[in-house]
């Protein structure tokens with residue numbers, strides 16, 4: 001690869017703590033292609049969210065940094081939108097207003113009519129047009145996460161950052177949401193970095209799975225390519241012997257080489 005679309009360039013992150021400095025990440029280096037879907041997998045506490053926060057510009061790298069289309073980025077910007085596990089919607093606004101606010105903040109050159117149309121289109125994209133006037137507390141967890149995803153996509157980010165986006169959902173809703181997000185991604189091919197604890201989620205969705213070693217000084221231990229054809233279906237993958245090989249390789253990494261903390265599978 002010559003110039004990467006997104007490059008994590010030898011990111012080291014040290015936190016100052018009451019007991020001295022704590023090196024959470026050490027020399028994390030990764031090049032991501034435009035339109036690629038990358039999953040970041042590792043044990044709890046290894047530094048996945050810290051890494052995503054640095055890519056989002058919400059936290060500074062102590063050394064190294066993030067390069068997007070050849071430019072260093074170290075502050076939040078509309079080119080990188082994050083979706084959090086706990087949705088982070090504004091509770092006093094409706095579903096529509098939450099999405100609209102994101103569009104208004106990031107696309108000032110558009111007319112208000114255009115912004116409203118974009119907000120509406122993105123609520124439709126996630127199947128929530130009928131709930132546009134509902135406030136977050138009137139929505140289910142899956143519906144709230146749909147609004148958060150619509151809000152992130154409506155700003156047309158270059159990179160979508162998903163921090164355990166389905167972590168708060170029940171198993172069935174989680175599977176539905178994985179498939180929906182995959183469909184949307186297959187239609188748009190936004191570059192995605194997704195942090196997850198779930199091996200099957202990473203295999204279903206990602207082009208590559210980046211395995212983090214345990215902290216302190218966590219780094220990328222291995223990268224697995226996921227070759228299943230797209231569009232993907234869970235049942236096709238489960239019928240493919242390559243799925244079991246890949247799953248076993250991931251399990252071996254997590255438990256034989258870096259066993260210890262509990263993996264929320």
Ligand SMILES: Nc1ncnc2c1ncn2[C@@H]1O[C@H](COP(=O)(O)OP(=O)(O)OP(=O)(O)O)[C@@H](O)[C@H]1O
Nearest residue numbers: 015017022024043044045046047048049050051215
């Ligand atoms: N502000 C901070 N100050 C000190 N240490 C921190 C801070 N934020 C994170 N850490 C430490 O850095 C390490 C990585 O944390 P992080 O939340 O990134 O892990 P994670 O892999 O996302 O965990 P999980 O999967 O449980 O969400 C942990 O040991 C954590 O205690």
